[in-house]
Amino acid sequence: MADEMCPKCGSPLSEITVTKTGRKLQRCSTGSWDPKTRKNLGCDYVKWFEVEPQELHEKCPKCGNKLILAFTRFGKKMKKCSTGIWDKETKKVIGCDYVEWINGTTQPLDEECPQCGNKLVLFTTVNGKKMKKCSTAGWDKVVRKPTGCPYVYWLKPSEYEQKSDSGGEEFLPPEPQE
Numbered sequence: 288m289a290d291e292m293c294p295k296c297g298s299p300l301s302e303i304t305v306t307k308t309g310r311k312l313q314r315c316s317t318g319s320w321d322p323k324t325r326k327n328l329g330c331d332y333v334k335w336f337e338v339e340p341q342e343l344h345e346k347c348p349k350c351g352n353k354l355i356l357a358f359t360r361f362g363k364k365m366k367k368c369s370t371g372i373w374d375k376e377t378k379k380v381i382g383c384d385y386v387e388w389i390n391g392t393t394q395p396l397d398e399e400c401p402q403c404g405n406k407l408v409l410f411t412t413v414n415g416k417k418m419k420k421c422s423t424a425g426w427d428k429v430v431r432k433p434t435g436c437p438y439v440y441w442l443k444p445s446e447y448e449q450k451s452d453s454g455g456e457e458f459l460p461p462e463p464q465e
């Protein structure tokens with residue numbers, strides 16, 4: 288395969304890299320990310336790749352077909368029905384419209400809530416941010432209000448076990464709109 292050229296400056300493109308949220312991109316070889324200034328140096332051309340949906344061993348609760356794991360352009364994850372196709376012209380879903388958003392993960396902690404004495408849980412958002420919250424806390428979908436104990440403690444990035452480095456993904460130019 289011949290090296291692809293940057294449409295902005297004509298230099299070859301560098302290797303394909305994969306972001307933390309599982310998205311692939313290729314930068315211009317004359318451009319680089321400076322973690323100190325948190326800015327792009329040189330040419331800022333970035334080519335985004337479509338993320339191939341991943342098939343899951345789960346069945347759609349609506350129609351029984353396979354579910355797939357899909358990503359939005361902002362890296363949010365969702366499970367959706369493999370028969371559902373987005374029609375760009377009519378802006379409607381063709382086929383089954385089942386979608387389940389994945390909102391991060393919860394792990395039980397062996398720590399007690401300073402407010403009510405119940406156990407705390409560690410919640411990791413889809414963006415990798417972490418917070419401790421009370422296991423009695425919930426969300427009432429009917430009244431759209433939090434329920435249970437309101438204790439929340441956001442961890443500072445320095446308190447995470449592993450240093451998280453997004454590689455500056457959030458500072459990349461937005462993907463071109465179709």
Ligand SMILES: [Zn+2]
Pocket residue numbers: 293294295296297298315316317330331332
């Ligand atoms: Zn370039």
Ligand SMILES: [Zn+2]
Pocket residue numbers: 347348349350351352368369370383384385
């Ligand atoms: Zn379905």
Ligand SMILES: [Zn+2]
Pocket residue numbers: 400401402403404405421422423436437438
């Ligand atoms: Zn509590």
